[in-house]
Amino acid sequence: MSKLVIKDLYVNVDDISIINGLNLEINDGEVHALIGPNGHGKSTLLFTIMGHPRYNVVKGSIYFNGQDVLKMTVDERSKAGMFLAMQNPLEINGVSTIDFLKSALNARRDTPISLYKFVKEFESCSKDVGFNLDMSTRNLNEGFSGGEKKRNEILQMKLLNPLLSLIDEIDSGLDVDGLEMVAKVINSMMDGSFSCLIISHYSKLYKLIKPTHVHIIINGKIVTSGDYSLIEKVDNEGYKWLEKEFNVSINKQENKRVSIGTCNVKESVNNG
Amino acid sequence: MDKIIVSDNSISKELTINKDCYLLINEDVQTKEYKINIINCKATIIDMSKTLKKNLYFENSETMVIEIINEKESSDLFINNVNSKIEYNIIDLENSNLRYVLKEEVKDEGSTDINIASVGYKKKNKEYVVNTSNLSPRTTNNINCFGIVKDKSLVKYDVSSFIKKGAKEAIVKQNSNILLFDKESCGQNNPILLIEENDVKANHGSSIGKIDDDIVFYLCSRGLSKLEATNLICLGKVEYLVNKIDDESIRDSLINKFKERVS
Ligand SMILES: Nc1ncnc2c1ncn2[C@@H]1O[C@H](COP(=O)(O)OP(=O)(O)OP(=O)(O)O)[C@@H](O)[C@H]1O
Numbered sequence: 001m002s003k004l005v006i007k008d009l010y011v012n013v014d015d016i017s018i019i020n021g022l023n024l025e026i027n028d029g030e031v032h033a034l035i036g037p038n039g040h041g042k043s044t045l046l047f048t049i050m051g052h053p054r055y056n057v058v059k060g061s062i063y064f065n066g067q068d069v070l071k072m073t074v075d076e077r078s079k080a081g082m083f084l085a086m087q088n089p090l091e092i093n094g095v096s097t098i099d100f101l102k103s104a105l106n107a108r109r110d111t112p113i114s115l116y117k118f119v120k121e122f123e124s125c126s127k128d129v130g131f132n133l134d135m136s137t138r139n140l141n142e143g144f145s146g147g148e149k150k151r152n153e154i155l156q157m158k159l160l161n162p163l164l165s166l167i168d169e170i171d172s173g174l175d176v177d178g179l180e181m182v183a184k185v186i187n188s189m190m191d192g193s194f195s196c197l198i199i200s201h202y203s204k205l206y207k208l209i210k211p212t213h214v215h216i217i218i219n220g221k222i223v224t225s226g227d228y229s230l231i232e233k234v235d236n237e238g239y240k241w242l243e244k245e246f247n248v249s250i251n252k253q254e255n256k257r258v259s260i261g262t263c264n265v266k267e268s269v270n271n272g
Numbered sequence: 273m274d275k276i277i278v279s280d281n282s283i284s285k286e287l288t289i290n291k292d293c294y295l296l297i298n299e300d301v302q303t304k305e306y307k308i309n310i311i312n313c314k315a316t317i318i319d320m321s322k323t324l325k326k327n328l329y330f331e332n333s334e335t336m337v338i339e340i341i342n343e344k345e346s347s348d349l350f351i352n353n354v355n356s357k358i359e360y361n362i363i364d365l366e367n368s369n370l371r372y373v374l375k376e377e378v379k380d381e382g383s384t385d386i387n388i389a390s391v392g393y394k395k396k397n398k399e400y401v402v403n404t405s406n407l408s409p410r411t412t413n414n415i416n417c418f419g420i421v422k423d424k425s426l427v428k429y430d431v432s433s434f435i436k437k438g439a440k441e442a443i444v445k446q447n448s449n450i451l452l453f454d455k456e457s458c459g460q461n462n463p464i465l466l467i468e469e470n471d472v473k474a475n476h477g478s479s480i481g482k483i484d485d486d487i488v489f490y491l492c493s494r495g496l497s498k499l500e501a502t503n504l505i506c507l508g509k510v511e512y513l514v515n516k517i518d519d520e521s522i523r524d525s526l527i528n529k530f531k532e533r534v535s
Pocket residue numbers: 013014018036037038039040041042043044045054087
């Protein structure tokens with residue numbers, strides 16, 4: 001039985017606070033939808049759970065199956081059964097898709113997977129997610145179309161078979177068939193031990209997956225949670241009604257960031 | 273295609289190749305200097321020797337050379353390209369200081385690609401001085417340098433390209449990327465373009481820095497350790513040169529050597 005427990009979480013990015021006292025609990029077999037206006041900390045939460053070094057946890061705790069996630073490295077979190085499907089999957093020069101997938105599978109095994117078994121598994125998963133096999137020798141995500149990148153994320157999820165999937169706007173860039181494929185893959189994973197946290201701005205994906213829980217995040221805090229009807233309400237009315245009801249301001253974003261004017265010097269090289 | 277394997281010092285004087293061939297210069301070749309002329313043919317040369325000074329003359333030919341740096345502290349190479357298509361690749365995984373001077377001249381409508389991949393580790397200095405000259409119209413020089421530096425080492429690329437007056441429509445591209453593994457290590461790119469002609473295309477790009485956090489994170493989020501992730505990224509950069517080698521056993525031994533180097 002897998003379980004994610006987040007308590008009183010505060011997260012800074014470059015000294016700006018993005019997550020402000022967030023609580024969340026996800027149990028095995030549950031599908032949680034995380035919705036909220038642009039820039040209010042949805043992706044930040046997922047990156048933090050997965051352990052991106054730029055997201056600095058200043059307070060609070062995250063536990064997964066009783067393990068203190070904040071003490072774990074990114075790869076340990078992955079091996080513990082967590083998976084992040086990113087909003088913007090990166091292009092990685094010099095690393096072929098198939099080599100990478102093999103390394104990722106082997107990283108969680110004691111003995112390397114046999115080539116035969118790997119190819120079989122890869123081919124069957126590729127077929128399920130509609131990932132063109134010809135692309136497997138190309139560099140990871142390099143020159144992939146928006147939808148192809150998203151399919152590749154789902155392919156990785158299927159291959160790695162996580163206990164908890166954090167899925168960030170998988171529907172942006174996917175065509176209609178792609179969306180149905182994602183829903184099918186996720187629904188089929190629900191048969192086993194699996195739970196997920198899904199971010200989307202559109203009700204279409206949620207209609208297909210039917211979340212058991214829905215949370216609305218404003219200014220880095222979950223202001224209200226409910227069932228599927230919350231998605232319908234937001235779909236019809238937007239987020240404005242929350243301001244009165246919960247005494248929050250959706251546009252105070254601007255005031256929050258006082259330190260503009262810093263020049264973003266990119267010290268690291270991307271891929272040459 | 274002829275296969276010529278040189279495994280003693282018979283190459284020492286001068287070798288002229290004028291029919292298509294595959295030339296393998298073995299690692300036990302210890303000669304100080306050699307000259308190879310490649311004329312009116314296609315050739316592949318794999319050079320694993322300890323030769324310090326090399327003189328290559330190409331005329332109306334198409335050649336790929338892969339030089340694998342082997343236990344030496346200096347290397348001197350002169351490439352003379354007359355109407356030929358040449359790709360010169362240098363793979364340097366050696367645990368020694370190295371100063372490598374490469375001079376190149378291209379004439380008629382020749383084109384030269386120079387690719388260098390160098391790993392500096394265990395407090396070693398790797399210094400590459402590359403001088404290219406486009407001496408006639410429509411000649412091309414394409415120089416790509418890649419470095420990985422760790423353990424207080426240095427990788428330095430001084431790349432200077434000259435385009436002579438009258439070399440209209442000449443093309444020069446310089447690119448140097450150096451990845452630093454730790455704060456004590458150092459990378460230097462010193463690109464110079466000397467251009468006497470107006471009607472040319474010349475550019476250079478360079479970067480020095482640590483591997484992008486976002487990329488490492490992406491790979492780690494799939495279960496690769498930080499070390500495995502950085503290895504995979506670096507391997508990719510070197511592998512594209514190594515994969516040009518036909519011989520699987522040479523390829524494998526280089527990849528294994530590389531993995532040892534960066535881990
Ligand atoms: N790496 C970063 N550097 C600087 N600011 C960041 C970084 N990551 C997030 N932020 C800021 O934190 C805030 C929350 O961003 P986040 O990406 O979590 O929003 P989101 O809710 O996912 O929005 P969207 O719906 O547009 O995807 C934004 O104001 C964003 O600019």
